[in-house]
Amino acid sequence: MKQWVLLSALTCLGSACGDRPAPGPERYQWRLPAGFPTPRVPADNPMTEAKVQLGRRLFYDKRLSLNGTQACASCHEQARAFTDGRTHGLGSTGELHRRNAQGLANIAYATSYTWANPNLTSLELQALTPLFGKEPVELGFADKEEELLARLRADPDLAARFAEAFPEEAEPVSLASITRALASFERTLLSGNSxxxxxxxxxxxxxxxxxxxxxxxxxxxxxxxxxxxxxxxxxxxxxxxxxxxxxxxxxxxxxxxxxxxxxxxxxxxxxxxxxxxxxxxxxxxxxxxxxxxxxxxxxxxxxxxxxxxxxxxxxxxxxxxxxxxxxxxxxxxxxxxxxxxxxxxxxxxxxxxxxxxxxxxxxxxxxxxxxxxxx
The missing domain is CATH 1.10.760.10 (Cytochrome c-like domain)
Structure with a gap:
C-alpha cells in the first residue's frame, strides 16, 4: 500500500493529476438475475470482493464452532438451497433446536431474520445469534469471543485475508469484521434462474x-x-x-x-x-x-x-x-x-x-x- 502511494505521488509530480485516493478493496460487482433490484447494503459495510471471499471462507470454516464440528454451511447446504433437510436444526453440541432451519437464497432482501424476531433486521446482527447464542446452542462460542478471535488470528493466511478485506482496521480480525464478512457473502446468494x-x-x-x-x-x-x-x-x-x-x-x-x-x-x-x-x-x-x-x-x-x-x-x-x-x-x-x-x-x-x-x-x-x- 505504501509503495503504491509513493509511486503514485512520484508519477503525479509536475502533472495535473490531482489528489487520488489510495486504492481500497475492489468493489463487488452484482450479478443480478433478471427482474431483481439491487439489494440494500448497510452504509458501514459496503460490498467488496475481498469481503465476499473472506465471508465465503468463514461460512465453510468449522473453526467457527467451539468444538470444531460445524460451520455455517453445516445447517445451510448449497445442494438443498442452503437448508439442511432436518425437521429441527441440530447444533454443534448435539442440541436439537425447536425450529426448522431456513434457506438463505435471496436473504439479502429480507427485512428480518429467523422465524419470528422483528429486532433482527440485518445480516450482521443476525450472525451473532448462531455464534454466541445459548438457547439454543448453535456454534457454541457464548462468553468465549476472545477464543474465537485468537483461533482465527493464529492462521497467517486467514489473518492476511482479513487485512485485505478490512485495510482500514488497526486489528482486522475482530467480531465486527467476522460478521461483516459473513453478511457480505450471504448477500451474494441470489437465486433467480428457475x-x-x-x-x-x-x-x-x-x-x-x-x-x-x-x-x-x-x-x-x-x-x-x-x-x-x-x-x-x-x-x-x-x-x-x-x-x-x-x-x-x-x-x-x-x-x-x-x-x-x-x-x-x-x-x-x-x-x-x-x-x-x-x-x-x-x-x-x-x-x-x-x-x-x-x-x-x-x-x-x-x-x-x-x-x-x-x-x-x-x-x-x-x-x-x-x-x-x-x-x-x-x-x-x-x-x-x-x-x-x-x-x-x-x-x-x-x-x-x-x-x-x-x-x-x-x-x-x-x-x-x-x-x-x-x-
Whole structure:
C-alpha cells in the first residue's frame, strides 16, 4: 500500500493529476438475475470482493464452532438451497433446536431474520445469534469471543485475508469484521434462474410445462390467495432493496395449531408473542420465500409438514383443526388462510408450478461453494 502511494505521488509530480485516493478493496460487482433490484447494503459495510471471499471462507470454516464440528454451511447446504433437510436444526453440541432451519437464497432482501424476531433486521446482527447464542446452542462460542478471535488470528493466511478485506482496521480480525464478512457473502446468494424466471424474463415460452402454467394461474388467483404472503420477485411479502422506501415486517398465523380452541400454539414455541407479549401475535411467524421450495422440506417453522403436497392440503383445509373438535380452526389465523378446494389435477398443476421455482444453477454455482473444493 505504501509503495503504491509513493509511486503514485512520484508519477503525479509536475502533472495535473490531482489528489487520488489510495486504492481500497475492489468493489463487488452484482450479478443480478433478471427482474431483481439491487439489494440494500448497510452504509458501514459496503460490498467488496475481498469481503465476499473472506465471508465465503468463514461460512465453510468449522473453526467457527467451539468444538470444531460445524460451520455455517453445516445447517445451510448449497445442494438443498442452503437448508439442511432436518425437521429441527441440530447444533454443534448435539442440541436439537425447536425450529426448522431456513434457506438463505435471496436473504439479502429480507427485512428480518429467523422465524419470528422483528429486532433482527440485518445480516450482521443476525450472525451473532448462531455464534454466541445459548438457547439454543448453535456454534457454541457464548462468553468465549476472545477464543474465537485468537483461533482465527493464529492462521497467517486467514489473518492476511482479513487485512485485505478490512485495510482500514488497526486489528482486522475482530467480531465486527467476522460478521461483516459473513453478511457480505450471504448477500451474494441470489437465486433467480428457475424455469419460472426463464419463462417470465428470458422469453423461453417452453420453460414452463403446460401443467406448471396452469399452476401459476392458480397460484396468483384470488381463489387460493397464495400470492398475498408469497409475493413479488422473491415470492415473499417482506422484501427490501435500494428502491424501497421503508422495511415492512409482516408476520402471519397460518392456523398450524389451535390447542385450546382459542388459537393457542404449543408453549414451546408460540411465535411472535414471545417477544411482543401481544395476544394477537400468538402463532405468528415470518413467511418464507418460495424460491427453491421443492428442495427445502420439511416445511413450517417447526418442520411439522413433510411434503409440498401436504402443505397444499393444510392451506386447502384452512389450517389445522382443534384436536378435540375437527370442525374448529384457529380464530387467530390469517384472513388469507380461508381454505379452498382443488381437484387432483389442479393440485398436480400447483405442485408442478412450485417445482418450477427451482434454480438448479444456484445449487451448483461454484461462487457459493466450499472454497476448499472450488478455489
Amino acid at each position: 424455469p419460472y424466471d426463464q419463462y417470465l424474463y428470458g422469453g423461453k415460452v417452453n420453460a414452463l410445462s403446460p401443467a406448471a402454467k396452469r399452476g401459476m394461474e392458480l397460484f396468483f388467483s384470488e381463489r387460493l390467495e397464495c400470492n398475498h404472503c408469497h409475493s413479488g420477485f422473491n415470492f415473499q411479502d417482506a422484501a427490501i432493496h435500494e428502491g424501497s422506501s421503508e422495511a415492512v415486517l409482516p408476520f402471519h398465523n397460518t392456523g398450524l395449531y389451535n390447542e385450546d380452541g382459542a388459537g393457542a400454539y404449543p408453549a414451546t414455541d408460540p411465535g411472535l408473542i414471545e417477544l411482543t407479549g401481544r395476544p394477537e401475535d400468538m402463532g405468528s411467524f415470518r413467511a418464507s420465500s418460495l424460491r427453491n421450495v421443492a428442495l427445502t422440506a420439511p416445511y413450517m417453522h417447526d418442520g411439522s409438514i413433510a411434503t409440498l403436497s401436504e402443505v397444499l392440503d393444510h392451506y386447502a383445509a384452512g389450517g389445522r383443526a382443534r384436536m378435540l373438535d375437527s370442525s374448529q380452526t384457529s380464530p387467530l389465523r390469517s384472513g388469507f388462510v380461508r381454505g379452498f378446494t382443488l381437484t387432483p389435477e389442479e393440485k398436480a398443476d400447483m405442485l408442478a408450478f412450485l417445482e418450477a421455482l427451482t434454480d438448479t444453477e444456484f445449487l451448483t454455482d461454484p461462487r457459493f461453494a466450499d472454497p476448499a473444493l472450488h478455489p
